Amino acid sequence: MEYLLEALNVTKIFGTLKANDNVTLKVKPGEIHAFLGENGAGKSTLVKMIYGALQPTSGEFRWMGSPVTIANPAAARKLGIGMVFQHFSLFDALSVAENIALAMPGDFDMAKLSEKISRVSKDYGLPLEPTAIVADLSVGERQRIEIVRCLLQEPKLLIMDEPTAVLTPQEADQLFLTLGRLAREGCAVIYISHRLEEVKRLCHNATILRHGKVVANVDPTKETASSLAKLMVGGEIHVVRAARKDKGGAVRLKLEGLNLHADGPFAVELKNISLDVRAGEVVAIAGVAGNGQSEFFDAVSGERSLPRDAMLLIDGKPMGYHGVNARRNAGAAFVPEERLGHGAVPGFRLSENVILTRHSSDEALVKSGMMQKNGASGVSERVIKAFDVRKGKPDPEARALSGGNLQKFVVGRELDRKPGVLVVNQPTWGVDAGASATIRQAIIDLARQGSAVLVISQDLDEIFEVADRIAVISRGQLSEAYPSSELSAEKIGLLMAGEHETREMAHAARA
Amino acid sequence: MRLVLEKRAERSTRMALLSPLIAIVLTLVTGGIIFALRGLDPLAALYVYFIEPLTSSWSIEQLIVKATPLALIGAALGVSYLANVWNIGAEGQLTAGAIFGSIIPVYFPEMQTPLTLVLMLALGIIGGMAFGAIPAFLKNRFSANEILTSLMLVYVAQLILDWLVRGPWRDPQGYNFPKTISFTNWQTLPSFQVLPPSIGPLYVNLGAILAVLAAISLAFLMGRTLKGFELRVQGVAPRAGRFAGFSREKTVWFCFLLSGGLAGLAGICEVMSTVGQLQPGISPGYGFTAIIVAFLGRLNPIGALVAAFALAISYLGGESAQVALGISDKTARVFQGILLFYILACDSLILYRFKLIGLSAAPVESRA
Structure with missing residues (x-):
């Protein structure tokens, strides 16, 4: 048995879309095998077929040399295939052991299971307390539960879907050690990721997918990050150059002791956030998802108003009490994280979506309460041209655009106003490399023309690419903003883990 | 084996426009079956019900009379529903309008x-x-579900009306009948001749003209103005509406005041024309039927104008079926109910399709 899993000429068709087109790949035992590809390249479809959640339209899978039909995830688990999803399925109110017990087939003895969990988790360097309640655990610890859950079934193949997306760098390092050890013991790992450096460091083999087809199978250790990226995108990536300018423009966006209570049981309270963003600079806010980024965006954009007017100043004017349109009229522009349904109305045409954020600030779009369709089409065409938004029809509905093209449109719609202050949440989330580069460059260009730009992002590569200064948000508290040249990934990781919080608490204790 | 509704990848625009027609055809077929089960000749019965009301100018006048309140209310309800504000209590607002307007003659x-x-x-x-x-205040202040509050207030309005016409507002010369004095002259709506006698004289009252004007204005509001844009955004993407700086509370107020106002206008027009006085039972459920009008008209004000005629036929047909076939005029309600059922079914099938899932294929663990 040379190969553990083989996929031979596998094709999966959804309607008219070929999600996987004649894909052939082979995974050896003990190998960490990366699946690389942009969003929509077909990675998820492929692993879902391997895990039995989808059935191929044609082609076959072989498991240890003999053909198999993987009818459903239970069948996959029986073969020895385990999968850790990007989004966990855990019950918050139950303990670690109880959550794992729920996934175990047949009868079990709770005490024995807990003992086994402790042993396996210790063995693999994934410390877990079986009696801990899931609600109290960090995202990294929750991921460990999912991994241990798979390991207890002694898998021969473990599928990991973007496991590091939610982890701090330290947590990710720990995960790599575990995966390396698993591989040495003969377990194969299929590793899906966008992060090329990670793949280079960890993986023995990489299959690269583009538009549903396998375009290359390479040894990632012999490639560079940029050669891998080139294979993924199918062309040169435009490299963003953050031409530094000397600091010291006027402060255009100022947050001073910003507090905002949590508006729901799962929301994060913002605590005493202070930050200056100056003309000419890009300040980035890093942080692990769910640490208050969306609450912060709502507070800055004015979708939620603040308890004091002077908590937020735009060009020196207090705007804390003012709504989103007043802040726009004061020269600010905002791009939310979610494109469809927040930044744009899915069923509206692009020209109508221009009106969405610019109706109060743009004379050419609305005159005495009447929409000016010509004005709106004009702006829309200008944005489409400037940002090379690709589309099927002259003025399509927003939902008809691909993620990257819609993001270019949503960002372009604001940049077209030449705002003095731009706040962007996750500028290139789920966007392919080409569009990412365009958007990042445009953000930097705007700052160099004298605007203040605030970027909220969970992607550290992106942050280092665009930011002049970096602050980290953790549990609703913002660290000091450090010049990006002075920050290592290490230091950011510590801040993400809440280093600044404890220090503030220590201050408070001393005071 | 189980049956699930699965979301379709794409909506067919053609089917969205055809859906009301398909619903009407299905309603006729179902109606025919019901008539046949009652031992009536289905074709003859359907003729009496749906064609006869269109055969004389008097019937057409009657049709317009019935369509007027339906169009007035349905056009505004369509606007509200598009904005995701569910006013189900137009019947109560109609009653309240009739009561307020009657203050003057009383x-x-x-x-x-x-x-x-x-x-x-x-x-x-x-x-x-x-x-x-x-209901708008209750919704904004206490997040009370407007479907429930507006619906329950219908009965409040009807009971107030009942009390007024049996008590303080009763006509002293009315032989103890529960009604106010009869309205005369300027207390009633003027009529206008819109077709000359050579074609068959056709008179319509002021209410019908107001209904047409209201529908056209609302179509303009929705299509051309920022206000209409705001309402449409809030209906389909509330989060985007907030991002655009549109206030949800204002939208709730706007929709309830608009649809309530037009329902009130429909109510006072009824008592100033057809009914001629305030009494219990001023409306055969126009406020509820207008909900069907709104959906049959695709939540479009001009569409509501057309749909109002379709539903008006069901009222007239119910009356003539009572005379000619000897069946209860409640059949009108049955037809209206069947029609709404089919419209909503067609609309659901435009967005979703049925899928049979066998037990052999285990539930899909798709979490992507």
């Missing part, structure tokens, strides 16, 4: 000037708006 019976007409119409609108304001 307390100032001697007042007989053109101003009387204007005041009565204005008070009708104000009454409907005031009554619509109650």
Whole structure:
């Protein structure tokens, strides 16, 4: 048995879309095998077929040399295939052991299971307390539960879907050690990721997918990050150059002791956030998802108003009490994280979506309460041209655009106003490399023309690419903003883990 | 084996437009079957029900009379529903409008000037708006579900009306019948001849003209103005509406005042024309039927104008079926109910499709 899993000429068709087109790949035992590809390249479809959640339209899978039909995830688990999803399925109110017990087939003895969990988790360097309640655990610890859950079934193949997306760098390092050890013991790992450096460091083999087809199978250790990226995108990536300018423009966006209570049981309270963003600079806010980024965006954009007017100043004017349109009229522009349904109305045409954020600030779009369709089409065409938004029809509905093209449109719609202050949440989330580069460059260009730009992002590569200064948000508290040249990934990781919080608490204790 | 509704990848625009027609055809077929089960010749019965009302100019006048309140209310309800504000209580707002407008003839019976007409119409609108304001306030202040509050207030309005016409507002010369004095002259709506006698004289009252004007204005509001844009955004993408700086509370107020106002106008028009006085049972459920009108008209004000005629036929057909076939005029309600059922079914099938899932294929663990 040379190969553990083989996929031979596998094709999966959804309607008219070929999600996987004649894909052939082979995974050896003990190998960490990366699946690389942009969003929509077909990675998820492929692993879902391997895990039995989808059935191929044609082609076959072989498991240890003999053909198999993987009818459903239970069948996959029986073969020895385990999968850790990007989004966990855990019950918050139950303990670690109880959550794992729920996934175990047949009868079990709770005490024995807990003992086994402790042993396996210790063995693999994934410390877990079986009696801990899931609600109290960090995202990294929750991921460990999912991994241990798979390991207890002694898998021969473990599928990991973007496991590091939610982890701090330290947590990710720990995960790599575990995966390396698993591989040495003969377990194969299929590793899906966008992060090329990670793949280079960890993986023995990489299959690269583009538009549903396998375009290359390479040894990632012999490639560079940029050669891998080139294979993924199918062309040169435009490299963003953050031409530094000397600091010291006027402060255009100022947050001073910003507090905002949590508006729901799962929301994060913002605590005493202070930050200056100056003309000419890009300040980035890093942080692990769910640490208050969306609450912060709502507070800055004015979708939620603040308890004091002077908590937020735009060009020196207090705007804390003012709504989103007043802040726009004061020269600010905002791009939310979610494109469809927040930044744009899915069923509206692009020209109508221009009106969405610019109706109060743009004379050419609305005159005495009447929409000016010509004005709106004009702006829309200008944005489409400037940002090379690709589309099927002259003025399509927003939902008809691909993620990257819609993001270019949503960002372009604001940049077209030449705002003095731009706040962007996750500028290139789920966007392919080409569009990412365009958007990042445009953000930097705007700052160099004298605007203040605030970027909220969970992607550290992106942050280092665009930011002049970096602050980290953790549990609703913002660290000091450090010049990006002075920050290592290490230091950011510590801040993400809440280093600044404890220090503030220590201050408070001393005071 | 189980049956699930699965979302379709794409909506067919053609089917969205055809859906009301398919629903009407299915309603006719179902109606035919019901008639056949009652031992009637289905084709003859359907002819009496749906074709005869269109055969004389008198019937067409009647049709317009019935369509007027349906169009007035349905056009505004369509606007509200598009904005995701669910006013189900137009019947109550209609009643409130009729009561408010009747203040003038009841307390100032001697007042007989053109101003009387204007005041009565204005008070009708104000009454409907005031009554619509109650669920709007409850929604904004306490997040009370407007479907429930607006619906329950219908019965409040009807009981107030009942009390008024049996108590303080009863006509002293009315032989103890529960009704106010009869409205005369400027207390009633003027009629206009719109077709000459050579074609068959056709008269319509002021209410019908107001209904057409209201539908056109609302179509303009929705298509061209920022306000219409705001309402549409809030209906399909509330989060985007917030990002655009549109206030949800204002939208709730706007929709309830608009649909309440037009329902109130429809109510006062009814008592100023067809009914001629205030009494219990001023409306055969126009406020509820208008919900069907709104959906049959694709939540479009002009569409509501067309749909109002379709539903008006069901009222007239119910009356003629009672005379000609000897069946209860409640069949009108049955037809209206069947029609709404089919419209909603067609609309659901445009967005979703049925899928049979066997037990052999285990539930898909798709979490992507």
